[in-house]
Amino acid sequence: MKNKIIALLVMLLPISTWAQDATATKGFWDDPINHPMTPFYVLMTLVGIVTILVFVVAIMLLQVLNTFVERSAREKASAMGVAYVPEPSWWTKLDRKLTNAVPLEKEATIVLDHNYDGIKELDNHLPPWWKWLFYGTIAWSVVYLVVYHITDSVPLQEQEYANEIALADEQIRKTRAAEPVAAIDEAALAYTADADLISKGAAVYKNNCASCHKDKGEGSIGPNLTDDYWLHGGSIQNIFATIKNGVPEKGMIAWNAILKPEEIRDVSFFIMSLKGSNPPNAKAPQGPIWKEEVKTEVVKTDSVKVQASL
Ligand code: HEC
Incomplete structure (x- = not known):
């Protein structure tokens, strides 16, 4: 056996x-x-x-x-x-060893001599299994103290958490570095009413932009995005560049720190799709009216400016 x-x-x-x-x-x-x-x-x-x-x-x-x-x-x-x-079977023997219980017939030997209206008390042993478990926890506490607090050989939970976060950050950094960030930029962007991209852009807009520009782009803290008046130009290139670089001094951050290039493209497409939608409660126009004929020129200067700042 x-x-x-x-x-x-x-x-x-x-x-x-x-x-x-x-x-x-x-x-x-x-x-x-x-x-x-x-x-x-x-x-x-x-x-x-x-x-x-x-x-x-x-x-x-x-x-x-x-x-x-x-x-x-x-x-x-x-x-x-x-x-x-x-x-007795080995199980009975083991059970006796672990509990050290006094058999029923011998109970009289451990009965205490007080008697409360017929209620008596037995002076039973602490079961050995319990005692050894208790001693075990004491021994373990010493090991724990030495390992975690004296020698510091294993990190505590808080440190472990910090380590994992650092590892994850490093992985994110590597993944981001491996992605071709500049693959999509305003220089080579053309708007197409691609329903798939526009719906993706709508989701990006809802999560990040609607707080300032409102659900339908009618404007609130940020300008109305549905009219023909633009502070920073109304071409797809202008819009992409404005979102990417932001207008930090006016309260709009540079979204390239948060959104991926394709997300900026999608949300730019979504804004283009809003043009002329005339939502209710629209904010009054801001900036000059956007004229198609000046478009090429503005795009040129804008993309040169943006490329210089890249
Ligand atoms: C914290 C508020 C805020 C958030 C959030 C915000 N914007 Fe803006 N946005 C502004 C403000 C303010 C301006 C006007 C800047 C100026 O006066 O030059 C602006 C301007 C713009 C413009 C240029 C409008 C024009 O007339 O030329 C575009 C395009 C734009 N935002 C798109 C977005 C998109 C897309 C997002 C989400 C990814 C976004 N904004 C999130 C506040 C915000």
Whole structure:
């Protein structure tokens, strides 16, 4: 029996190393079927399953054996004319060891000598399982104190959190750096009434812009975006550049710090689509009227200015 347990533990060992391995080398889960270690893992799993089966069969055999032993002891007792007293099972023995309970028949030995209207009290032992658990927590507190507060060898939760945030920030930075940020800019932008992009832009607008420009672009803190009057030009290039670089001194931030280039494009398209929509409660016009004929010129100066500032 003991050997069987040891054998089982030895067999299970590779399975636990396998679990560690899988998390340590990320590559395994990317393509488990073609991973070079797969046959080994499969083999180890099978060995593990077979071991468990052997273990189960061994327990069953042991039970059968017990039945025979008990029967022969019973026969022996009746042959000798004495009453058969069964051996306590290992479970009963373990239970006694763990609880150290005084058996019912011997209760009289631990009864305390006070008596409240017939209510008596027993002076039971603290169960050893509980006592050892308690001592364990004391030992653990010492380990904890040394590891976390004296040697500082493992970070505390707060530090752990800060570390994870730092790691995530670094990952964001790397992802952003890998993205072609300048792929979409005002220089090469042309407006098309692409319903898909406009609806994406509407979502960006609702989340970021409606607080100042209102839901329908009618304007409030920020100007009306639906009329023909523009402070910074009404071409798609002008609008893109205004959103991207902002007008910080007037209260509109540079959105390129928050929005991705494609989001700025989408929201610019959305604003273009609002042109002439005449929403109710529109804010009075601000800036000069936008004329198509001056468009090319303004675009040129604007994009030169923007490119210089890039
Ligand atoms: C905190 C308020 C605020 C938010 C939020 C805001 N804006 Fe503005 N926006 C302004 C103000 C104020 C102006 C006017 C700047 C000026 O007077 O030059 C402006 C101007 C503009 C203009 C130029 C209008 C013109 O007449 O030339 C555009 C285009 C614009 N905003 C788009 C957006 C978009 C798109 C967003 C969301 C991504 C946004 N704004 C978010 C306040 C805001």
